[in-house]
Amino acid sequence: MAKIQVIMGTTRTGRFNERVSPWVLQRLKDHRFDAELLDLRDYPLPFFDQLPPSVTLRNYPTADIARLGHKLDEADGFVILTGEYNHGYPAVLKNAIDHTHIEWHRKPVAYVGWGGVGGARVIEQLRLVAIELEMAPLRNAVHILPEVIRPAMQSKDPTDFSVFEPIEPKLKALADGLEWWVRALATARAADD
Ligand SMILES: Cc1cc2nc3c(=O)[nH]c(=O)nc-3n(C[C@H](O)[C@H](O)[C@H](O)COP(=O)(O)O)c2cc1C
Incomplete structure (x- = not known):
């Protein structure tokens, strides 16, 4: 069964992400x-100030970063849940990515965003x-x-999901697309091993 991590990309008190x-x-x-x-609240990371992880790869400088890295390694694909902060991505999400x-390589990622324009700008970024x-x-994304x-x-x-009824088809399309890409890329990655 394909392993998908649903990343909660916002951490502030009272976040809509909970919903x-x-x-x-x-x-x-x-x-x-x-x-x-995968709740980023469970990975309280410092602001990134290290050598580039594209160079150091899995040579993690701290235990918390190693914990995040090993967790991400388990996934076949991701769905990122994000609010839009000043027309951009939440700093906590980008910081986790930068660490x-x-x-993340050669894996699919889909997005669920929310806000005045359904998180359209943050998802494009x-x-x-x-x-x-x-x-x-x-x-295929979900714009709330x-x-x-x-x-x-x-x-x-x-747990009342009825409020999301108008956008259920969007989430279904996201899941259908993710299934195809997860299968295609997992097969391709396995051929490399
Ligand atoms: C710092 C900050 C900046 C925001 N900027 C935007 C914005 O540019 N566009 C938008 O649609 N909503 C914006 N909002 C409203 C958020 O979309 C809304 O608060 C949303 O619930 C944030 O996700 P969260 O509750 O999971 O943190 C902003 C909210 C915060 C806290």
Whole structure:
């Protein structure tokens, strides 16, 4: 079963990510992925100030960075959950990415974003970052707009996924695309071994 890590790319108090992550995780499991959450709150990293990980590879300078690197290595693909901060990616997410490099190589990544324009700008930026990591960023994304964010925030039950009903087809398309790319790239990586 393909292993997908669902990365919670925001860590602030009161984050909307809490509302999104159970839904995405459940739908990926429904799709028969071996899906798990990777919460960046569990990886409190310093601001990156090391030699480039593209050079040092898995020669990790600290135990926390090694823990993140080994975790990313386990994945066949990723779904990044992200809010949009000042039209860009959350610093905590980019910082985690900058601490690593080869762990992401030749794996697919898809995005679920939210905000005034459904996280469209942050997702486009993250796709550019993915290219530098030699990843395959997927076209199909989920953009959560204010008309879905509002009822989701008001809903008392965090496991009430009915608020996401209008965008279920988008998540299904994301999962379908991810399945194809995970299979293609896992096969290609295995041929290299
Ligand atoms: C520092 C900061 C900057 C923000 N900038 C934007 C922005 O540029 N575009 C946008 O659509 N929303 C912006 N927002 C609103 C976020 O989309 C919203 O707070 C969202 O819930 C953030 O994700 P999170 O709750 O998981 O942290 C910003 C929020 C913060 C805290």
